[in-house]
Amino acid sequence: MTPSSIRILVVDDFEPFRQFVRSTLQNHLGLLTIIEASDGMEAIELAQALQPDLILLDIGLPKLSGIDAARRIRELSPQSKILFVSQESSVDVVQGAFSAGASGYVVKMDAGSELPTAVKGVLRGARFVGSRFAGHYFAGASGVATPGSARDNGVFAPRQRQNLETSHRHEAGFYSDDAGLLDGFTQFIGAAMKAGTAVIVVATESHRDRLLPRLQAHGLDIGAAIEQGRYISLDAADTLSTFMVNDQPDPVRFSKVAGDLIVGAAKAAKGERPRVAACGECAPLLWAQGNAEAAVRLEHLWDGIAKTYHVDVFCGYTLGSVQGGIESQIFQRICAAHSAVHSR
Secondary structure: OOHHHOEEEEEOOOHHHHHHHHHHHHHHHOOOEEEEEOOHHHHHHHHHHHOOOEEEEOOOOOOOOHHHHHHHHHHHOOOOEEEEEEOOOOHHHHHHHHHOOOOEEEEHHHHHHHHHHHHHHHHOOOEEEOHHHOOOOOOOOOOOOOOOOEEEOOEEEOOOHHHOOOOOOEEEEEEOOHHHHHHHHHHHHHHHHHOOOEEEEEEOHHHHHHHHHHHHHOOOOHHHHHHHOOEEEEEHHHHHHOOEEOOEEOHHHHHHHHHHHHHHHHOOOOOOOOOEEEEEOHHHHHHHOOOHHHHHHHHHHHHHHHHHOOEEEEEEEEHHHOOOHHHOHHHHHHHHOOOEEEEO
16 A cells, blocks of 8 residues: 555544644655544544545544544444544543544644554554553454463463454554653553563563662562562573574474463462563564564564463564664564554
């Protein structure tokens, strides 16, 4: 799909914001056909008539709310992807947007930094959730959330084959600097550990060291979690060395390494259904070293782990350290390997 062939419907009752969206998209994506609407009913009519590739939809619209309009649009223009761009930042409202059929959600305050990435991701078929919602999972229109893991006598086990097609959580965060990356990791780890989930962190030494005081400031007793085996911290380069063969990740070795880590962490997780979350930067490290193809392959392997096990996976990238940035084909392939993408 070339930029000149993409049709986007922008729905917002505030004309200056529509102009901002038009300018942002044309500056970042090139020539696009952009149509505008100012209320929910007009959005439905234009969606039915024009069948746009993407609809950017506000929630607080005149005549009909954006969420109600989205439900109707899904019936009349099922191929149109919907990306909400709203000032609403309530988790419940965001869940309502995804339940209505959205493929992404951006808060207006973050649109300047997140909108181009969100649009590119959603047009490729990925889900996009704004960075301020890192650590939250939003079920889609089917209402299917991440399913519980299969268990046998309390031992963590892969999901059964019939469950592999259900939604899974393998997300990527793209940040402008290390501070943003560490904020993203802190939010992800904090939300997981407060829910009783065991966490595996695979990152550089400097990032692991700087994470500890942030997590403690987040109200987490990391010392106790380490003793209990609920917080496992590993060096990214050392971990890569355990499964890389001829500068590429070996699928068999990777599955063994990841599987052993997950089973071990799950034994320390709390609750009747032990859960594990993993975050890190192995693939980002490979891309930063110039081995982009290996980074893409590794992300696909992690996606397989996320599908096979009841595991939440979060991959953190610092854009300044990778080659080509968000305009590169590698960036697009990395995004496509994830179930959702964040940017800040």
